[in-house]
Amino acid sequence: MSGPGGQVVILEGGTVATMDGAGTGLGAHGEEHASGHVVVRDGRITAVGPGPAPEPAPADGVRRVDTTGCLVTPGLVNTHHHLYQWVTRGLAVDDGLFGWLTTLYPVWGQIDEDVTGAAAAAGLGWLARTGCTTSMDHHYVFPSDAGDLLGAEIEAAREIGLRFMPTRGSMDLGRSQGGLPPDHVVEDIDTILTATAAAVDAHHDPGPDSMLRIGVAPCSPFSVTAELLAESAQLARDRGVRLHTHLAETQDESDFCAERFAMSPVDYLGSLGWLGPDVWFAHGIHFDDAQIATLARSGTGVAHCPSSNARLGAGICRLRDLRAAGVPVGLGVDGAASNEASSLIEEARHALLFARATGGPEALTVRDALHAATIGGARTLGWDDQIGSLEVGKQADLAVWRLDTLPHADIVDPVAALVLGASPPLDLLLVAGRPVVEQNRLVRADEDELRARALQQHRRLMSRARISGR
Structure with missing residues (x-):
């Protein structure tokens, strides 16, 4: 779809929630049209507004989509994930974070290119089926002789058709040095920096039509040395890419930073160059008022992962306080091994419910939740332009x-129907104007094949790790 006479897609008749409001705080939701239209040409939006669509200029082809009974929203943006974990779901289901990691690190130490590719394709396929058009991925486990793991998930994103921001993660602080991961799944710092630079140089596309951007993402203060954090920040800024890591996921991490560095997690990362509008942290559950203020002043973002945080018993992120302070906040499903549902629209619902459970009924609105899942996520990834x-x-x-089927038809507010109701059927998902989902089925990939590949690699991985599986 290129050139001035390219294909046109006209959507009209349904409710349109634009999410085009300015700012990062509460209440910035944009216009809504009870019966509106969106017009697409050559992969970009050329008109959006109330009522029927204007007649398009001559084009190679015009597709008209009747959205009566539907809600049209921006595609959802996933700001934190570990796609390789799709084939390790259902393990350590009653453990907290550290027990869960202790169980799973030996399994993850056996992954390879085939496992990663199958897991990523299945995970991205399901993200698409639940309304996600853009996903990041935080891949930080690189066993020796495992093949091109980053390349495998990049190919999976192309197969499904999603916009993608994989990050080259890393761990260099093994158990023998006081870190959390086993020594056999960490790398030395020179290997990490060389591989990270190579990944950015080979794959990162900063252009306006980009479908693929790369980030730099050492794993966490528990598994990464200060030297690697500082060197990674310098590398990312030299190449103009974004920085990501886990932070303040558990109270133990705050205690660790206080005991080892005499600083809060945010101050520790800040001392190593890890604050700014090109940085976002995953989880951020245990930030105090001072840390939230520092994030707001520096423009540093947060990926809120409510389902995973609850599954691991880690706590509830202070979403309202972060947004009220002006911190960019998006939503993340996190790794599939700590969130077996892996549905981003479900994260919007859980973000809303958890915020209200801790802060009262006015803590977050349904439109705040949709904002975090769409433009909030885009801002967190630096892709909101x-x-x-x-x-x-x-x-x-x-x-x-x-929204005109049994679970939703008589819910008065369509945004509330989407956020508070059961996950609705997805009639259409466009990425750069190209269909990725139609009538609740993937367009570019066969779902049965994705399932079979993932199950095959799950069984293979469980066998290698000597764990009983299906």
Whole structure:
């Protein structure tokens, strides 16, 4: 779909929630049209507004989509994930974070290119089926002789058709040096920096039509040395890419930073160059007021992962306080081994419910939750100039949710139906104007084949790790 006479897609008749409001705080939701239209040409939005669509200029082809009974939203943006974990779901289901990691690190130490590719394709396929158009991935386990793991998941994203921001993760602080991971799954710092630079140079596309951007993502203060954190920050800024890591996921981590560095997690990362609008942290459950203020002043973002945090009993992120302070906040499903559902629309619901459970009914609105899942996520990834809202000139990444079926038909507010109701059927998912899901099925990949590949690699991995599986 290129050139001035390229294909046009016209969506009209349904509710349109644009999420085009300015700012990062509460209440910035943008326009909504009870019966509206969106027009797409050459992968970009050319019109959005109330009522029927204007007649398009001559084009090679025009596709009209009747969205009556549907809600049209920006595509959802996933700001934290570990795709390789898709084939290790259902293990250590009653453990907290450290017990869960202790169980799973020996399994993850056996992954290879085939495992990673199958897991990523299945995980990204399901993300698409639940309304996600852009996903990041934090891959930090690189066993020796495992093949091109980053390349395998990049190919999976191309297969499914999603916009993708994989990050080259790393661990160099093994158990023998006081870190959490076993020594056999960590790398030395020179290997990490060389491989990270090579990944950015080979794959990162900073252009406005990019489908693929790369980030730099050492794993966490428990598994990474200060030297690696500082060197990674320098490398990322030299190459103009973003920085990501886990932070303040458990109270133990705060205690660790206080005991070892005499600083809070945010101050420790800040001392190593890890604050700024090109940085976002995963989880951020245990930030105090001072740390939230530091994040806000520096423009540092947070990926809120409510389901995974609850599954591991880690706590509840202070979402309202972060957003009220102006911190960019997006949502993440986190790794599939700590969130077997891996549905981003479910994260919006859980973010809302958990915020209200701790802060009362006015802590977060349904539109705040949708904001975090769309433009909030895009801002957290530094991609909000191109995606995250339905605005003229932006990429046509959008979801069409069917709300006229039994679970939703008599819910008065369509945004509430989406966020608070059961996950609705997905009539259409466009990424850069190209269909990825239609009528609740993937367009570019065969779901039965994805399932079979993932199950085959799950069994193979369990056999290698000597764990009983299905």
